[in-house]
Amino acid sequence: CRAVPCAEQIRFCGSGSEATFFALRVARAFRQRDKILKFEGGFHGVHDYSLMSVGPRAPKAFPAPTPDSAGIPHAIQGEVLVAPFNDVAEAEAMIEAHHHDLAAVIMEPLQRLVVPQPGFLQGVREVTARRGVPLIFDEIVTGFRFAYGGAPEYYGVVPDLAAFGKIIGGGFPLAAVAGRRDIMKHFSHEMSEGGFVQQAGTLNGNPIAAAAGLATLAELRRPGTYERLFATGTRLRQGLEAAARRAGLAAQVAGEAPVFEIYFTDRPITDYRATLSADQALHAAFTRELLTRGVVKAAQKFYVSLVHTDVEVARTLEVFDEALTAVAGTSH
Structure with a gap:
């Protein structure tokens, strides 16, 4: 929690796909909304909500998504909006137009290999904060790689939730969702039946992966x-x-x-x-x-x-x- 600016609470899971999946689920519980907005070309794992417009070949059709896999229920297409990465005006306009229905906006701060243009991340952060829509950073790649504080430290923009994987397990299967306490509390059994988010897994936070992760973080804290x-x-x-x-x-x-x-x-x-x-x-x-x-x-x-x-x-x-x-x- 000391390393990640938004991490008031953390939940562990087994893979990056699980981390983004649970981040979206808890955001939907918090907002009591179903739709999510992602950016064209962004990859957030292999669950149904993620595999939308990761690699579309058809002409642009924002905000309609293009499924990237067979077997995804057609109904899920109606719950995903897609915006162009690095077009702050279009992203802001889309969020403004749909904020009443949005559970969250999810994005890779560095989208695959596309560097965010100056002001883009800040613009998305400002409009989501203004409209009360949780912003999720997928830090599976950037987390602990760009800085010990990840993308928020490197780019200077702090999300509401973040998903981590890869580095935090030191090569072992370990991932995590971190975020604001008022959102993360929905993972707690203290929540009422309607607000509790189920999140469990046999190998979540297993001791071997956790030990490898702690050793990796210790290496990353070394000076220089x-x-x-x-x-x-x-x-x-x-x-x-x-x-x-x-x-x-x-x-x-x-x-x-x-x-x-x-x-x-x-x-x-x-x-x-x-x-x-x-x-x-x-x-x-x-x-x-x-x-x-x-x-x-x-x-x-x-x-x-x-x-x-x-x-x-x-x-x-x-x-x-x-x-x-x-x-x-x-x-x-």
Whole structure:
């Protein structure tokens, strides 16, 4: 609770998908409303309310959502509104128009690899606070990665609820919902029957995952941790950008220092639609070239770790040059 600005109370669960699922459930209980608003391209796990407009290919149709999976009840589409990320005017207008029906607004502060434009998070925070709609930050990726205080410390915007996963378990299955006491109290059996939110799981907060999480947080509290993480990430990011220029490839490196990705396009990555302009075949070829040279990346992101030393960074920068030169030779 000392690390997370909004964390007056915490509930543990087993995965990031569970964390966002329970955050939305408790927000609906608190507001006694059903609808949620999310942002196009945002990923909040694999439950039914999350898998809406994560990767739509059809033309924009705000605020109507597009399901991303078969098997989702059609009725749930009617409970989800979708807004464009980084369009503060459109987001504010949509929240103003629908605030009477909204249980919550959920968002990734860094949406996948799209950095929030100046004033965007602040604008969403202001309108949700003014209208009494809980703002949920999905911090599965940003939590404890961008700062010990997560996205609120890094971007300077504090939500009402936050969902955490990944880092807090130190690689073990542990996640959490944290937030304002007046919202989180709905998880308590002290609430009346109509206001109590059921949240349980056999492995929630299990001792092995909890011990791993405590050890991880202790490491993150060491002096200089985030300075070192950001220095490593910045070096890799800048090296990747420089290697793309030397190879003569149109490319954008999006994200922040601890987590980033390369998009083979000349279009700035400011929203989900911009990512669709990237050359996916070129990206797949680049990933294969990395693998053949011993550099393994996640499917959609480069994650920087504290265990990466100057030796790994130097070799990775060499491989960036080799791999991008190789794919440039096949793209012409």
